Structures are given as C-alpha cells and as structure tokens.
Amino acid sequence: xxxxxxxxxLLSGLYALIAVGFTMIFSVGxxxxxxxxxxxxxxxxxxxxxxxMYSLPKVPSFLFAALxxxxxxxxxxxxxxxxxxxxxxxxxxxxxxxxxxxxAAIIVVFSPAPRSMWPLVPGVIYVYDVAVQKNIxxxxxxxWVVLGGLMVFVHKTHIGRxxxxxxxxxxxxxxxxxxxxxxxxxxxxxxxxxxxxAGVFFATYTQLDPGMWVFPxxxxxxxVIVGGIGSIVGSLIAAHIIGFMETITTTLIAAELRGxxxxxxxxxxxxxxxxxxxxxxxx
Amino acid sequence: MWLLGQLRWWLLFALGMSLLxxxxxxxxxxxxxFANFLAxxxxxxxxxxxxxxxxxxxxxxxxxxxxxxxxxLTYHLNWPLYITIPTAVVTTxxxxxxxxxxxxxxxxxYFALVTLAFMELMYHSMQVxxxxxxxxxxxxxxxxTLVSGAVPNYYLSFLVMFAIGVGLWLLIRTRLGIALxxxxxxxxxxxxxxxxxxxxxxxxxxxxxMVAGIAxxxxxxxxxxxxxxxIFEINFLxxxxxxxxxxxxxTIIGPIIGAYFLTFLLELLRPYIPGAGRYLIYxxxxxVLYYYVPKGLYSLFExxxxxxxRPRPDPQSx
Numbered sequence: 274x275x276x277x278x279x280x281x282x283l284l285s286g287l288y289a290l291i292a293v294g295f296t297m298i299f300s301v302g303x304x305x306x307x308x309x310x311x312x313x314x315x316x317x318x319x320x321x322x323x324x325x326m327y328s329l330p331k332v333p334s335f336l337f338a339a340l341x342x343x344x345x346x347x348x349x350x351x352x353x354x355x356x357x358x359x360x361x362x363x364x365x366x367x368x369x370x371x372x373x374x375x376x377a378a379i380i381v382v383f384s385p386a387p388r389s390m391w392p393l394v395p396g397v398i399y400v401y402d403v404a405v406q407k408n409i410x411x412x413x414x415x416x417w418v419v420l421g422g423l424m425v426f427v428h429k430t431h432i433g434r435x436x437x438x439x440x441x442x443x444x445x446x447x448x449x450x451x452x453x454x455x456x457x458x459x460x461x462x463x464x465x466x467x468x469x470x471a472g473v474f475f476a477t478y479t480q481l482d483p484g485m486w487v488f489p490x491x492x493x494x495x496x497v498i499v500g501g502i503g504s505i506v507g508s509l510i511a512a513h514i515i516g517f518m519e520t521i522t523t524t525l526i527a528a529e530l531r532g533x534x535x536x537x538x539x540x541x542x543x544x545x546x547x548x549x550x551x552x553x554x555x556x
Numbered sequence: 557m558w559l560l561g562q563l564r565w566w567l568l569f570a571l572g573m574s575l576l577x578x579x580x581x582x583x584x585x586x587x588x589x590f591a592n593f594l595a596x597x598x599x600x601x602x603x604x605x606x607x608x609x610x611x612x613x614x615x616x617x618x619x620x621x622x623x624x625x626x627x628x629l630t631y632h633l634n635w636p637l638y639i640t641i642p643t644a645v646v647t648t649x650x651x652x653x654x655x656x657x658x659x660x661x662x663x664x665x666y667f668a669l670v671t672l673a674f675m676e677l678m679y680h681s682m683q684v685x686x687x688x689x690x691x692x693x694x695x696x697x698x699x700x701t702l703v704s705g706a707v708p709n710y711y712l713s714f715l716v717m718f719a720i721g722v723g724l725w726l727l728i729r730t731r732l733g734i735a736l737x738x739x740x741x742x743x744x745x746x747x748x749x750x751x752x753x754x755x756x757x758x759x760x761x762x763x764x765x766m767v768a769g770i771a772x773x774x775x776x777x778x779x780x781x782x783x784x785x786x787i788f789e790i791n792f793l794x795x796x797x798x799x800x801x802x803x804x805x806x807t808i809i810g811p812i813i814g815a816y817f818l819t820f821l822l823e824l825l826r827p828y829i830p831g832a833g834r835y836l837i838y839x840x841x842x843x844v845l846y847y848y849v850p851k852g853l854y855s856l857f858e859x860x861x862x863x864x865x866r867p868r869p870d871p872q873s874x
Contacts (some may be wrong), residue, residue, distance in 0.1 A: 305665055353847070362611050363667055366797060367846055373794045376840035378831040487790055491676055494669055532680035538672040543666060544658055 277517075277524055285516025287474055288412035289420060291489050292496035292508045294467030299497070300440040301460045302507075304361050308349055309493060312342045313467045316472025317481050320378065325471040331393060335529050338473050339466045346465020350458055355411030358457075372486060387482035392547040393473070412474035419470060420509070421525040423463075427505075431545055436460055488532075495535050499542050503547025511550065514538075562729075564861055566722055571681045573714055582706035589706070589778065591819035592713035592759070596720055598770035598799040604764035606805035607733070608757060609740030612657055614671030615796055617678050618655065618765050622648040622772030627782045628689055637702055637777060645769035652765025656758055663743070679788035685691045695783025702777050709778055716774060717812070727763070736760050737806060763848045787850045811863050812871030813853050818842070846858025 291313065294457045296305045316338040323334035353371060392408035399405070427433035438446040439456045447453055475489055495515055500507030519531040519536065542549065562841045577585060580670075584810045597619060605611045626644040629635045635643075683693045691698070703712055710727045735756055738746045747753045776782050787790065795818065805815025821841060849856060 285597060305669075353843075358846075362668070363850060365611075365665065365668060367799060367843065369790075369794060370798065370839060370843045370846060373791060374836060374843055376791075377832060377839050379838035381836055386834070491672070494672070498669060507636075527684060529680070529684040533684070536677035536680065537674045540658070540670055540677070543662060543670045543673075 275401050276403050276485050277520055279400055279405060280518040281513075281517040282519055283405065283413045285513040287409075287417040287471065287478065288492055288496055288511050288516045289512035290416035290467060290471040291334070291475065292493045292500070292512050293420060293423065293463040293505055294471065295490075295493035295498075296466075296497045296505065296508050297436075297460055298464050300434060302354070302358065302457050304364040304465070304492075306349070306354075306368050306461075307490065308363055308371045308375070309464070309468055310488075310490030311372050312345060313489045314375070314379065314466025314471025314481075314483075314486040315345055315473035316342050317390065317476030319469070320473045321388060321476070321481055325388075325391065333394075335470075335473060338469045341463040342465035342467070342469025342472070344465070346461040346463070346468070348457060349465075350461035354461070355454065355457075362525065366543055369470065372490075376486065378416050383481075385482070385483055387480045388479050390477045392477050408474075408477055412478065415470070415474070419467065423467075424505070429549070432456075432459060465501070491532075492535070495539050497549075498539050499550055504549070507549060562724065565727070566718075570718055573718075574711070574756075577707045577710055585706040585710045586817055587823050589710050589713045591816045592710075592717040593771060593778070594777045594795065594819060594873070595656050595812045596716050598768060598803065598815050599717075599720055599724055599795045599808055600764050600767035600771060601796050602800045602805060602808055602811045603727070603736075603767065604760050606807070606811070607728065607736040607740060608760050610663070610757070610760075611668045612655075612671045612679060612764075613668045613797075614655065614673075614675040615768060616788050616792050617671070617675045618648050618651055618768035619775070620675075620678055620682075620782075621651040621842035622769040623776035623787060624690060626773040627699055627776050630699055630777075631691075631696045632689065637700060641703045641770075641773045641777075644773040648769030648772065649762055649765045652681075652761045652768075653758075655765070656761040659757055659761070660754065675788050675793065679770035679784050681790065682784040693784065695781060695785075697781035697783075697861070699777060699780045699782070701780055702774070702850075713778065716770065721771070721808060722813055724763070727805075728808055732759070734754075740806070789800060798846070802842060802852055804843050804854030807852070807854050810852045813857075817853060827834070832871035855869060 294312070295306065295309045298304065300307070306377040318332050319341040323329045323337050324331060329337075349368070349371065353367055354364055357367060392406065393409050394407040396407045397404050398407055398410070425433075427437055435446065435456050436450045436459065437450055438449065439453045443453045446456070471489070476485070480484065480490075492515065496511045498509050498511075499514060500509070500511030515535055515538070518534055522528075522531045522534055576588065580588075597615065599610060601615050602733040622644040625647040626637070626640040629640040629643060632638065647666055655671065655674065659667055662670065682690050687693075701709075703709055728737070735746065735751055736759075739760075740751060741755055741758060746756070752803070799814040799818050800815070802817060803812065804810025818838075822834065822838055825837055845853075
C-alpha cells in the first residue's frame with residue numbers, strides 16, 4: 274500500500290511535467306503538437322551524449338538538454354507551424370511527419386539499438402520502508418519545482434500574463450498590443466524546454482531508443498484529454514489519476530496492462546465528457 | 557457509354573498495369589504488390605477522412621482487426637480462407653461501428669485522438685490479453701496464402717485495388733459521395749438541408765471499414781504472418797496518412813498516386829542511401845511536399861491538365 278502511494282506520486286509528478294509542456298501549446302495556439310514526444314527524446318539523447326560520450330558534468334549537460342529543447346521547439350514553430358496556423362489538422366499531420374523524420378534521424382546518428390542512461394543520482398533511500406531510487410525522487414522534485422516556477426511565471430510576469438491573454442482571446446490580446454506570434458514562439462520554446470527536461474528523467478526511468486517518443490506523447494495526450502485540453506490544473510489532477518492507475522495496475526495486476534487502462538480511460542472520457550473532466554479552466 | 561467515357565483513364569491504367577509483369581522482374585513486382593496494398597489502405601482512409609473530414613489516426617486498428625480475425629481463424633481452427641476473409645471483413649465493419657460511436661459527439665482534433673487511443677489500446681492488449689490466441693508480442697506466422705508467387709499475387713492485389721478504386725471513385729461522384737464531402741465543409745449546413753448526417757457518417761465509416769477489412773485480410777495472407785508491431789504502430793499510420801495526403805485527400809485517385817509515389821520513392825533511394833538514412837530522406841521529402849503542396853500530387857496533375865488540355869468544365873467535379 275505504501276509502495277503504491279509513494280510510487281504513484283513519483284510517477285505522477287513526471288507525467289504532470291510531460292503533459293504540461295504539451296497542453297501549453299494547445300492553450301496558446303489551439304493546435305496539438307504531435308512532435309512533442311521528440312523534445313522528450315531529444316532531451317534524453319542530448320544529455321546522454323554530453324554525460325556519457327563527452328563526460329561533461331551533469332548540471333551543464335542538463336542545461337544543454339533544455340536548451341536543445343528550446344531550439345527545437347522554436348524551430349518547429351518558425352519553420353513549420355507558423356505558416357499552417359489556423360489549420361489544426363494540417364499542424365497535427367505535419368508535426369506527426371516531423372516526429373517520424375526525427376525518429377529516422379536518431380536512428381541514423383545513434384543506430385536503432387537502445388541505450389541505457391546512468392541515473393542522475395545513483396542510490397536508493399528508504400521512505401517508510403519503501404525503497405525509492407534517488408534518481409526518481411529527484412525527477413519528481415525537479416518536476417514540481419519546474420511546475421511551480423511555471424505557475425509563478427504565467428501568473429506574475431508580464432510575458433506570462435501575455436501568454437494567458439493569448440490563450441483566452443488572441444484577437445483581444447492583439448488589440449491590447451500583444452504580438453500573438455511572438456507569444457506563440459515563446460510558448461513553443463518553453464514547451465520544448467519542459468519536454469526536454471522531462472525527457473532526461475524519462476530516459477533514466479526507462480531507456481533511450483528511437484521509438485521512445487511515442488509512449489510519452491500518448492501519455493501526454495491521455496493526461497490532457499482527461500484533464501481537459503488547455504487546463505494546467507486539470508492536467509495536474511489527470512496526471513495523478515493516470516499515474517496512480519498505472520502504478521496500481523503495475524503492482525497489483527501486470528506491468529504490461531498499464532497502457533490498456535490508460536487508453537480505455539481516454540476512450541471513456543472522450544465518449545462521456547468530450548471536454549475532459551475539468552473543462553476549459555484558466556491556463 | 558457515358559460510364560465508359562468516364563472510366564477511360566481507369567481502363568488505360570488497368571491495361572498498362574496488367575502488361576507490367578511481362579517487362580519487370582519478380583523483385584520489382586513485389587514492390588508493386590506492396591504499393592497496391594498501400595493504395596487500398598490509403599483509399600480506405602480517404603473515403604472516411606479525406607471525404608468527411610473526420611481525420612482517423614486509427615486506421616491500423618481496423619486493418620489489424622481484419623488481419624487478426626482471419627489469422628486466428630485459420631491458425632487455430634483451420635478454417636478455409638473463403639470463409640475467414642469474409643468473416644474478417646464483417647468483424648472489421650463491426651469494429652468500424654465502435655470507431656463510429658465517438659464521431660457522434662466529437663469532431664476534429666478530439667476525434668483524431670480517440671482513434672489514436674483505439675490503435676494504442678489494440679497494440680497493448682494484443683500483447684497481453686490471451687497471448688495464446690493472438691500469439692502475443694511475436695504474433696502468428698505460417699498462415700496460409702491465397703496464391704503463391706510474385707505474378708499471381710501481383711494480379712490479385714492489383715485486381716482488388718482496381719475494383720476498390722473504381723468503386724469508390726464512382727461512389728464519390730454520386731449525390732451520396734458529394735453529400736459526404738459536404739460534411740467536411742460544413743456539417744451543420746448539411747444537417748440543416750434536411751440530410752441525416754448520422755446516417756451519412758455511418759455509411760462512410762462502414763465503407764471505409766469494409767475496404768480496410770478486405771485489404772487487411774488479404775495483406776495478412778500475402779505476408780503469411782501478423783504481429784502487433786508493424787500493424788498497430790505509428791509508423792504504419794504515418795505511411796497510410798502520408799500516401800493519402802501526398803496523393804491528394806478526398807479524391808480516391810490521389811491515394812493511389814500517393815501510394816505508388818511513396819513506395820517507389822523508397823525504392824529509388826535504395827541504391828544511393830544505404831540503411832536507415834533512406835527513411836530520413838523519405839520523411840523529409842514527405843514533409844516538404846506536404847508543406848508546399850498540401851492538396852497533393854493529384855492537384856498538380858489537375859493543374860497541368862487544365863493548362864494544356866483545357867477540358868470542358870465538368871459539373872460533377874467538386
């Protein structure tokens with residue numbers, strides 16, 4: 274029981290981080306970025322190259338990974354999404370193609386073989402007799418710090434308020450002197466950074482391989498659908514629903530079944546309450 | 557006579573393709589067989605998503621249902637193929653109805669996502685639920701084939717593809733087909749003009765599922781094996797989507813062009829770029845083409861034809 278609660282919270286924190294980067298883009302631009310999984314993969318691989326191939330220290334490598342996410346997010350928006358803006362389906366399809374292209378690129382550079390990542394912090398600590406890997410604990414702590422920082426950013430800073438304004442009403446924001454394209458660009462960069470940071474932890478959680486972008490993308494989609502597209506608070510709650518559901522399935526039934534229940538949840542929620550459990554709350 | 561006039565390009569196409577095995581090697585023929593199957597999958601996607609605008613990200617779900625039904629029936633029960641393939645088609649159509657339920661309430665992005673969830677659901681459950689029946693992660697192999705050898709398989713796949721192509725092409729020219737594409741433009745307007753959009757959508761789903769069922773079952777028996785990886789996978793979905801979109805969604809001819817184009821692009825690159833790099837170039841070409849010609853290759857041909865032939869305005873085209 275203790276095991277389920279602790280593991281559930283740890284996994285959910287990571288899922289929340291994965292999902293928030295994904296839902297931000299939808300809030301602001303009303304498009305789904307199916308290349309989001311690529312930022313996660315990119316984060317993992319950049320960290321891997323920096324630490325395990327070039328033996329750089331961990332903290333700068335972590336920042337490199339986040340930077341790579343920012344650059345790739347900005348490039349996706351500038352080169353691909355900007356011109357297709359307004360056509361949500363075209364954006365979804367072109368970002369899906371982009372994801373497959375990046376998967377092929379990773380295979381070319383790193384070969385299709387999976388790589389295992391060293392944990393960021395090795396070792397195990399005991400919380401109420403439950404063994405918890407320090408690495409996963411760190412992932413959860415960092416997730417919460419990043420999410421908290423994000424909340425402060427969107428509520429307290431000027432740019433953050435502009436992001437919220439665009440997500441509520443792009444035309445109104447434009448009239449108030451906000452450039453929605455610039456805000457979109459910032460959001461895509463931010464989303465790339467969040468994805469890449471989540472990716473470093475996700476990769477230590479599982480492993481690095483060229484197909485690893487699919488599972489986090491599907492998880493982000495699930496969290497966002499269950500929470501209601503565009504709602505950060507809804508995403509946090511949904512991340513915990515899905516995180517706990519997976520932990521319970523893994524511990525009590527079978528690890529292979531966790532995906533099945535998540536998918537069933539998506540289908541049921543979409544069929545019963547298409548706006549998600551928490552509708553369209555504020556960003 | 558009118559019909560014959562409309563179909564003259566199709567007949568020319570059939571004539572050319574049926575002479576093909578005289579000129580090319582069995583190895584190249586196998587590429588054509590794959591292109592034919594891809595064309596069937598892409599047309600199945602097109603009659604639903606290209607026409608009605610309900611973008612399906614889960615077509616591999618339908619194809620997989622067909623493949624698994626016929627695979628399990630032949631593998632475990634040794635039923636003959638002339639029973640299992642029709643059974644698979646019927647099962648796929650039932651699966652298509654399941655697919656249809658969310659479309660009653662949700663559109664656009666949400667619909668695309670729920671179909672993606674269906675596909676992922678199958679991917680996960682096929683590996684763990686009843687692995688004795690489905691073969692689990694490794695799937696089932698050693699399935700019987702309908703015909704053997706490259707030439708008979710080529711003719712079979714081409715014949716089926718051609719029949720589906722002509723059938724769907726004629727269908728989109730009827731009032732029913734036009735109503736389907738009106739749904740894509742403005743569903744509420746179609747409903748206000750007194751048409752039952754639910755029935756129209758159900759019809760599109762059923763036709764799409766039927767085509768997916770036929771193609772999926774035949775493809776499984778052409779390969780002689782089936783596994784969750786390779787079917788319920790985003791890369792497979794990608795190939796189908798890109799074939800339909802690059803060719804030109806909503807036109808039926810477009811997906812055929814797209815399927816041939818993609819298959820041959822991959823083969824043309826083979827001698828120049830070894831290994832995985834091929835898929836990279838192939839994906840980049842797909843992305844650039846989609847970006848600059850979002851209406852597909854078919855629209856390019858149409859534009860050329862208009863420039864050089866200046867046909868009489870065709871009241872049927874939309």
